Amino acid sequence: MHRWSKLFIPTLREAPADAEVASHRFLVRAGYIRQLGAGIYNYLFLGQRSLNKIISIVREEMDKIGQEFYLPGILPREPWEQSGRWAGMGDNMFRLKDRKGADLCLGMTHEEIMTSIARSELRSYKQLPQIWYQIQAKFRDEPRPKSGLLRVRQFTMKDSYSFDINMAGLDKSFDLHDAVYRKIFTRCGLKFVAVEADSGAMGGSQSQEFMVYTDAGEDLIASCPVCGYAANLEKATSLLDPLVELEATGDGTPELVHTPGCAAIADVAEFFKMSPASDIKCVAYMALKRGTKGAADTWHGVAAFLRGDHQVNETKLLGAVEAAELRTMQAEELEQYFGGPAGYLGPVGLKHNAKPLEDGLIVVVDRSLVDRKNLVAGANKHDYHFRNVTPGRDFTWTLAADIRSVNEGEGCPKDGCAGRLVVGKAVEVGHIFKLGYKYSESMGARVLDVNGKEVTPIMGSYGIGIERILTAAIEQSNDKNGFWLPSSIAPFTVVVTVTNVSDAALREAGEALAAELESAGLDVLLDDRDERAGVKFKDADLVGIPYRINVGKKVAAGLVEVVTRSTANSVDVALHEVLAHVKSRVQEDELKELSDPSL
RNA sequence: CGGGGCGUAGCGCAGCCUGGUAGCGCAUCUGCUUUGGGAGCAGAGGGUCCUCGGUUCAAAUCCGAGCGCCCCGACCA
Missing domain, CATH: 3.30.930.10 (Bira Bifunctional Protein; Domain 2)
Structure with missing residues (x-):
């Protein structure tokens, strides 16, 4: 006991x-x-x-x-x-x-x-x-x-x-x-x-x-x-909604535009009066290639291009370039690989590798860019962008891959499913x-x-x-007073709370009940502390035990209360029926868990 | 590794700015009362104020270094 x-x-x-x-x-x-x-x-x-x-x-x-x-x-x-x-x-x-x-x-x-x-x-x-x-x-x-x-x-x-x-x-x-x-x-x-x-x-x-x-x-x-x-x-992954492309200007080829102070995507979008989705974002990384057979580790430049309103998914990028680690480029490295500063990086005119992790720059474009046209991109020159940039025509890449994180509200990627991701x-x-x-x-x-x-x-x-x-x-089952566990993993299935141990009748009833439940195979904790009832109730609510049996004044009438922690629901049960009651409750819980459709 | 915060009784905190008896609430112990949602009264115990060094007549308090812990970010087979 x-x-x-x-x-x-x-x-x-x-x-x-x-x-x-x-x-x-x-x-x-x-x-x-x-x-x-x-x-x-x-x-x-x-x-x-x-x-x-x-x-x-x-x-x-x-x-x-x-x-x-x-x-x-x-x-x-x-x-x-x-x-x-x-x-x-x-x-x-x-x-x-x-x-x-x-x-x-x-x-x-x-x-x-x-x-x-x-x-x-x-x-x-x-x-x-x-x-x-x-x-x-x-x-x-x-x-x-x-x-x-x-x-x-x-x-x-x-x-x-x-x-x-x-x-x-x-x-x-x-x-x-x-x-x-x-x-x-x-x-x-x-x-x-x-x-x-x-x-x-x-x-x-x-x-x-x-x-x-x-x-x-x-x-x-x-x-x-x-x-x-x-x-x-x-x-x-996700399905993206179709976009309306910008109209080409001039002869439709990349045109250098003076964009003073437009280092952030939002500034560029505002400047060109367009959606950030028509901008090409560049995030520059150094990728670590782990040396094999005792060879030294080496670092390689990676330029990741994606839609202005998308976020790089570094896990995907890491996989795409088959690198061991990524870190963002320092200013000197940006200068070395792009010849321009952060905020104005772009793909036009960049020289790149044929394969990842060779010497030189690895250019990775997100798949969502591949079929686009007339985009805006940094010109690798402070305060300048290109417009009319069309992937494939105006720049090429080492590889195109899915390197972005999906956003809530985008289309479900499953064939024929019209759902939206959460x-x-x-x-x-x-x-x-x-x-x-x-x-x-x-x-x-x-x-x-x-x-x-x-x-x-x-x-x-x-x-x-x-x-x-x-x-x-x-985490999934708690309130301000504590938490409750399923009886399968709770430290005890039931706590028998004797509301007042100075009352010998209550004490004996609690002892007898706890012994009965325990001999029937339930994990029972008998709260026989010489504390006020309130203290014992608070503790019982706190410690995760799914059921509590209050042994109190109603014992004189042959009744105890069975309280369910998760719902705070309390029912009076005759002493001789408590065992059957609790056992069936625990069994119901198990069945409910095994048949819950949300699982 | 970058940024921020904290370290004083078991827990939660005040005191530090402006140096001078180390405090509060809860918890603990004793007695009496109380006994269905964290009781009341009376009394008691409990501290290397994270550590080391410095300044000073005097350091929880000021200065320096270190250690530990938490949060955000980076990272996370």
């Missing part, structure tokens, strides 16, 4: 001043967590209890498709060197040395280690497919930990890895994860959406994130309310990813196929952020 009077549940009336998002404030106030350092948290009794429930659900579902391992958190340098990620992970990796001076790191993820096991143990296609998973602490030296448990330096991850003989096998492993993830998040009571995600510059054919909408989230999701299309903004903030709770051959190839994992020929297994990797499930659940 869990008696509140004997437990350590340090609730706070006030939250620490630096807690901003709801889940952070409530996790601290409810005594779930305490901070130890930036992005480093102690999980106390209630927090750990809830996380354990989440882990149990994850484990139960994952065991249907995979096998649980447990790999070390402290890892030698060598496998990371082999995959190329010792350098590639950069400062995000915690690194340390042992007493002999050998390099070690703390695991951020375990592709290398799982692949090393596969390499040394898997020999035949007959051993495939394999799905291996673990639930374990991950360490990432985040540049900016924030928002309580949302972005931290140590967290718990369920990560799994699949090894298949071919693409069809990988598709199946991916689909298995997709199905199991939906089951897991549903059982955890999350209102989630699966979205298309960026698969990164280093290959991988399909990538899907599981997101929960919340303003505390750090990702932006574009979705179509009509057809259900949903994608991370890093990846989302954009919302979300937090990522899971990610499934077709890795391809990156790790199996670089680390030399091979098996013999049915013909006795050596082939490289194809891999997938799949993650779930355990703490983020808890955080997202709190």
